[in-house]
Amino acid sequence: MAIELINAEKTYGDIYAVKDLTMTIPDNQITILIGPSGCGKTTTMKMINGLIPKTNGDIKINGTSIDEWNPIQLRRNIGYIIQEIGLFPHYTIFDNIATVPRLLHWEEKKIRQRVLELMDLVNLDPDEFLQKYPSQLSGGQRQRVGVARGLAADPDIVLMDEPFGAIDPINREKIQDSFLEIQKEIQKTIVFVTHDIHEAIKLGDSIAILDEGSLVQFDSAYNVVNNPATPLVEDLLGSDRAFKGLALLRVKDHMTKTFTTLTKSVSPADALQTMKQHDTKFAFLVDGRNNKLLGVVTAKDIKKRRADSLDKLSKQSEYIQPYATLLESLTKLFSSGFTALPVIDDKNVLVGVIHMQTILDQIEEMSILETAEDEA
Amino acid sequence: MFYYILANSSRIIDGLVRHLYIIAASLPISVTIGVAAGILISRNKRAERIVIGIANILMTIPSLALFGFAIIIMSPLGMGIGVPPAIFALVIYSFLPITRNTVLALHAVPSSTIEAARGMGMTPRQILRRIQLPLAIPLLMAGIRNACVMGVSVTTIAYLVGAGGMGHFIFAGMTRTRLDMVLAGAVIVAVLGIATNYLLVMLERAVTPRGLMLEQNKE
Amino acid sequence: MGIFSFMIQNPERVMEKLYEHIIIFALSWVTAVIIGLAVSIIISRPWVKTRVSDAVISITSASQSIPSIAVIAVVFLFTGIGMLPAVIALFLYSLVPIIFNAASAFRTIDPALKEAGKGMGMSNSQILWKMEVPVILPQLFSGVRTAATINIGTTTIASAVGAGGLGDLIFIGLRFINTSQIFAGAFPAAVLAIIVDVLLSRAEKRITSNGILMDIEKHSQAV
Ligand SMILES: Nc1ncnc2c1ncn2[C@@H]1O[C@H](COP(=O)(O)OP(=O)(O)OP(=O)(O)O)[C@@H](O)[C@H]1O
Ligand SMILES: [Mg+2]
Numbered sequence: 001m002a003i004e005l006i007n008a009e010k011t012y013g014d015i016y017a018v019k020d021l022t023m024t025i026p027d028n029q030i031t032i033l034i035g036p037s038g039c040g041k042t043t044t045m046k047m048i049n050g051l052i053p054k055t056n057g058d059i060k061i062n063g064t065s066i067d068e069w070n071p072i073q074l075r076r077n078i079g080y081i082i083q084e085i086g087l088f089p090h091y092t093i094f095d096n097i098a099t100v101p102r103l104l105h106w107e108e109k110k111i112r113q114r115v116l117e118l119m120d121l122v123n124l125d126p127d128e129f130l131q132k133y134p135s136q137l138s139g140g141q142r143q144r145v146g147v148a149r150g151l152a153a154d155p156d157i158v159l160m161d162e163p164f165g166a167i168d169p170i171n172r173e174k175i176q177d178s179f180l181e182i183q184k185e186i187q188k189t190i191v192f193v194t195h196d197i198h199e200a201i202k203l204g205d206s207i208a209i210l211d212e213g214s215l216v217q218f219d220s221a222y223n224v225v226n227n228p229a230t231p232l233v234e235d236l237l238g239s240d241r242a243f244k245g246l247a248l249l250r251v252k253d254h255m256t257k258t259f260t261t262l263t264k265s266v267s268p269a270d271a272l273q274t275m276k277q278h279d280t281k282f283a284f285l286v287d288g289r290n291n292k293l294l295g296v297v298t299a300k301d302i303k304k305r306r307a308d309s310l311d312k313l314s315k316q317s318e319y320i321q322p323y324a325t326l327l328e329s330l331t332k333l334f335s336s337g338f339t340a341l342p343v344i345d346d347k348n349v350l351v352g353v354i355h356m357q358t359i360l361d362q363i364e365e366m367s368i369l370e371t372a373e374d375e376a
Numbered sequence: 377m378f379y380y381i382l383a384n385s386s387r388i389i390d391g392l393v394r395h396l397y398i399i400a401a402s403l404p405i406s407v408t409i410g411v412a413a414g415i416l417i418s419r420n421k422r423a424e425r426i427v428i429g430i431a432n433i434l435m436t437i438p439s440l441a442l443f444g445f446a447i448i449i450m451s452p453l454g455m456g457i458g459v460p461p462a463i464f465a466l467v468i469y470s471f472l473p474i475t476r477n478t479v480l481a482l483h484a485v486p487s488s489t490i491e492a493a494r495g496m497g498m499t500p501r502q503i504l505r506r507i508q509l510p511l512a513i514p515l516l517m518a519g520i521r522n523a524c525v526m527g528v529s530v531t532t533i534a535y536l537v538g539a540g541g542m543g544h545f546i547f548a549g550m551t552r553t554r555l556d557m558v559l560a561g562a563v564i565v566a567v568l569g570i571a572t573n574y575l576l577v578m579l580e581r582a583v584t585p586r587g588l589m590l591e592q593n594k595e
Numbered sequence: 596m597g598i599f600s601f602m603i604q605n606p607e608r609v610m611e612k613l614y615e616h617i618i619i620f621a622l623s624w625v626t627a628v629i630i631g632l633a634v635s636i637i638i639s640r641p642w643v644k645t646r647v648s649d650a651v652i653s654i655t656s657a658s659q660s661i662p663s664i665a666v667i668a669v670v671f672l673f674t675g676i677g678m679l680p681a682v683i684a685l686f687l688y689s690l691v692p693i694i695f696n697a698a699s700a701f702r703t704i705d706p707a708l709k710e711a712g713k714g715m716g717m718s719n720s721q722i723l724w725k726m727e728v729p730v731i732l733p734q735l736f737s738g739v740r741t742a743a744t745i746n747i748g749t750t751t752i753a754s755a756v757g758a759g760g761l762g763d764l765i766f767i768g769l770r771f772i773n774t775s776q777i778f779a780g781a782f783p784a785a786v787l788a789i790i791v792d793v794l795l796s797r798a799e800k801r802i803t804s805n806g807i808l809m810d811i812e813k814h815s816q817a818v
Binding site for chain 3: 547
Binding site: 046049051071072073074075076077080082083084085086087088089090091092099100103133134135136149 | 486488489491492493494495496497498499502507510511585586587588590591
């Protein structure tokens with residue numbers, strides 16, 4: 001379902017909240033709206049689902065002007081996750097998520113199944129949370145319920161107004177990763193508001209930058225990072241643009257699939273032998289049946305500690321997910337002190353390894369690109 | 377006093393029954409009118425200001441005076457004395473605070489909650505029934521509770537317009553300087569007031585949605 | 596026009612009853628404000644056991660649902676008829692909302708505020724008058740205003756124990772079903788109640804710090 005904004009405007013008295021906004025929001029992609037507070041992001045979203053009547057211009061959903069849509073039907077077909085979360089305090093988490101499916105008279109069995117799916121998506125334990133009330137949840141947990149609620153009826157279009165704003169950084173990265181993974185499958189048309197340029201670059205297929213109600217730049221994330229249209233956009237990106245560029249690159253595209261794994265049954269001596277053969281100083285301990293990551297074993301530890309099984313020698317390892325960015329990997333590498341990170345999918349299966357050197361090479365490549373541009 | 381109560385138990389029970397009858401007859405009327413009016417005027421800022429202004433003024437009228445007005449108004453209908461003017465006055469006195477509380481309760485629902493409901497495609501009716509009214513219950517019930525407690529008090533005075541009730545023991549006791557009679561009346565009315573309040577607090581807790589109760593406890 | 600006839604024909608009598616009414620109201624209400632505030636302050640001091648203030652708050656909370664006439668009747672039993680029982684009963688009855696509101700408000704004061712005061716070297720009495728009382732002013736005023744409105748209304752009933760006041764006109768009017776006489780009692784009583792309430796709300800706005808008023812406004816928008 002395509003969204004087209006054609007000279008759309010919203011005025012309050014003689015103040016423009018949104019001014020002459022023309023953009024076609026691509027289907028099945030994530031479009032980011034970003035800009036300073038008060039620049040009209042929320043207003044744009046609310047004009048799309050008719051919560052705020054536009055003053056001028058037109059907005060077409062699927063080729064039909066929103067003036068011709070029945071606003072109630074329109075909104076039931078557009079998922080909306082509001083900035084203030086707005087959970088219903090008298091509904092349980094289950095009932096909150098089930099709101100729109102119930103408005104659409106889904107069967108109770110189908111609703112239940114859908115709710116469980118969504119809880120999994122937003123990384124909340126159904127047994128623990130479904131029967132709780134919003135007041136018993138933390139801000140971040142509430143926000144995740146808000147996201148689940150917005151996606152509940154499987155709408156083609158989803159409007160998300162700073163959906164991850166209240167979630168702590170660690171969970172935010174995780175939820176961003178799962179969100180991207182899911183989007184890969186469900187391919188919704190998503191309009192996503194954020195204040196956070198990292199989030200914008202990581203999630204956005206394209207990024208629209210608004211300032212005082214007007215569109216300043218609307219382009220692919222790559223082009224926005226590499227060709228900021230105005231000083232405002234440059235400011236937004238900050239001085240470390242090359243590093244930000246790392247946020248455009250995903251782990252899954254840069255990881256290596258050749259790595260050394262060991263199972264618990266291997267003796268330490270054999271393990272050392274294997275590592276020598278593969279010319280590596282470390283190996284990953286995995287479950288032999290399903291390749292799930294159990295830990296990391298280093299040659300140094302085996303030599304030094306002389307234990308009789310790998311189990312006792314292995315250490316917990318930092319890890320990263322395939323949809324995470326190289327920027328996130330770099331941060332984790334620095335904090336862990338390793339030169340490589342295991343990449344695991346959401347079922348803990350080891351799928352690859354990302355090396356520090358790969359990332360450093362990428363930075364170099366991008367800096368060259370940047371200087372070349374500056375010279376041109 | 378206990379002696380008086382024992383010796384006159386049947387009269388006291390009659391008085392109590394009459395007392396409760398007057399409250400029970402007027403309350404459903406004032407709750408219905410009050411809540412309906414509250415919902416209606418909550419949609420219009422101006423109507424709301426006017427009605428709440430009137431409510432605030434009417435509430436300052438001494439209850440005794442209100443009975444006077446009730447008699448004046450009801451006399452042409454041939455119902456100037458007894459239970460009808462008492463019910464009339466009680467309805468007037470209690471429906472406005474209920475209206476006021478209804479309006480306040482509906483407005484107390486956070487605008488983000490309503491926005492979320494609208495954004496999900498609920499119709500205005502669905503928003504009212506599924507979101508606003510359930511969330512308004514605590515304040516609404518508090519309004520009804522106040523109306524009932526006030527009703528106990530006002531009905532005592534209704535004796536003066538010939539409506540009977542527990543006021544008889546106090547007022548007639550005073551004129552006859554029957555001190556045990558006055559005390560019995562006063563104690564029973566006081567207990568009735570406290571009991572009414574207590575029972576309605578319990579009812580309020582029972583009908584408040586659990587999620588809301590948790591939220592309030594947290595604060 | 597007919598409804599005003601008693602007032603027009605008997606202005607001195609109405610004025611006299613209004614005067615009595617104001618005296619009864621003022622005597623009972625002013626003492627209730629002073630004593631009520633004093634009691635609330637005392638029970639909220641750290642050296643008073645929480646059990647005591649708990650008890651006072653629950654008692655005043657429950658007492659708010661006792662009909663005023665019951666209080667008048669009980670006081671009448673001890674003192675007989677006249678202005679005194681009315682003043683005593685109204686004093687007691689006004690005390691209830693004042694103590695309830697003020698004492699509950701003292702409780703909700705953020706302990707950090709008092710700590711901050713101590714840290715800055717304020718004495719206990721400075722903390723009380725410069726920090727605690729200004730913060731609870733809105734609730735204090737709400738109790739004081741409720742007490743005033745109830746008091747003026749209840750004073751009309753107090754004429755049942757021979758206290759005088761505008762209630763006299765209403766009682767006699769009721770007995771003879773004299774519309775304009777009922778009105779001559781009811782109208783000034785209602786106007787008096789409204790005027791006092793407006794004056795108190797003005798005073799509240801003037802005395803209460805702007806910061807606290809803005810806080811309240813913000814909160815009421817937020818909920
Ligand atoms: N009801 C209104 N009346 C007047 N002006 C309004 C109204 N609603 C929004 N505005 C103004 O319109 C502009 C855009 O508001 P909007 O809520 O869209 O900003 P935003 O980009 O979502 O900001 P934030 O990042 O803080 O959420 C702001 O300057 C705001 O003050
Ligand atoms: Mg916004």
